[in-house]
Amino acid sequence: MGRVSDAKVRLMDAVLELLWTNSYGSTTIDQICEKARVKKGSFYYFFQSKAQLAVEAFETNWQSKQAELDRMFSPMVSPLDRIRKYCEFTYKIQQEMKQKYGRALGCPQFCLGAEVSTMEGQLQKKIQQILDCKRRYLESAIRDAHAAGLIHAPDPAAKARMILAYYEGLLTQARIQNDVEVLRDSESGIFAMLGVKEPETTAA
Amino acid sequence: MGRVSDAKVRLMDAVLELLWTNSYGSTTIDQICEKARVKKGSFYYFFQSKAQLAVEAFETNWQSKQAELDRMFSPMVSPLDRIRKYCEFTYKIQQEMKQKYGRALGCPQFCLGAEVSTMEGQLQKKIQQILDCKRRYLESAIRDAHAAGLIHAPDPAAKARMILAYYEGLLTQARIQNDVEVLRDSESGIFAMLGVKEPETTAA
DNA sequence: ATAATAGTTGACCATTTAGTCGACTATGCT
């Protein structure tokens, strides 16, 4: 019973957008409220702080993202195709964001993680957790690729860490240079790191 | 004539430390002044804003850093040894910072670059510039290694970009996970990316 | 219908923050 509202999800949407297009430190509660068209009183009705809102927003966002990733990294898909699809997917998103905001934005978790990592709190934990999930998707694909004899990767966990470092680094470069095209070579870069034999001319 | 002072360098030292151990957004002018033991009036005597201080601080810091890098990347040193030395050097610094601050801090330029990149200003430009310099050190070493037949890298610029993405990604992972040991494999990772033949058991 | 409840609002307060200014002080130069 009582009143119903979508103010909570509006706040979560707003904070995600602001954090991605700007930064944690430069995003104020007033800004979030304005973008969400919610008064500050309502903000504090739902959340205790900016940090807590960010945690819940990233958690909820990750839930839906995870569903997409589960599809993309399905064991029904050839291991290397999973990675290929993921690269294409990310590239497309970055292009869309560039289109929408005029800026390459990189990875929200990685950028935010770097920014808030020395603050020590729930937010940092949540971000570490999400990044670790991402690594596990990669790791599983690499393990399967190894098992299928497509690549030689006796330590899939290490390879996954290495590739994630490269990939997140590349995304961050794209953000810093405001240039999505940096990501053009991500697939071939990853495949080179995996030791995939042919560069595959993708069906001339 | 007139009074002399090292307040300006104290301010630059202070801001570098604060930006590295915290973030741009969470660092206030009051904080900088307190750490530098300088009153705000004096701050504005030397600098117009936090951003301008940061630009000058990074510029000055880069000058001295460049001298070190010139030695490390001297053409007198074997190309692959340059990279090896650089990895060791970075690892050592990260360890010292962890010792000193209790935190792995990663690369100040890369972290700050990711944070301020959407603000569009002098600071972002300066950081892009410094990161580009770093890439050129790598590129030159890779080109020399290729010429010496140590590796196969017909496009040293592309390889350098790729390796820098990986290396900065790794440093940022170290910061996010607060774990310097992430960098343990940086050398072997880079050498693998360069296609160096033997992993070299470094003198059993 | 109405009572209980979930959500909204705007006015308000305290603190932090950026930024200014004029008076002051120490130092090098002649």
Next chain:
DNA sequence: AGCATAGTCGACTAAATGGTCAACTATTAT
């Protein structure tokens, strides 16, 4: 010595920011 000048200081303002609250409103279950 004493003047010009580089640098210091503290007190100040205005604005931004985080956070609170009591009164209000819409919905829903009975």
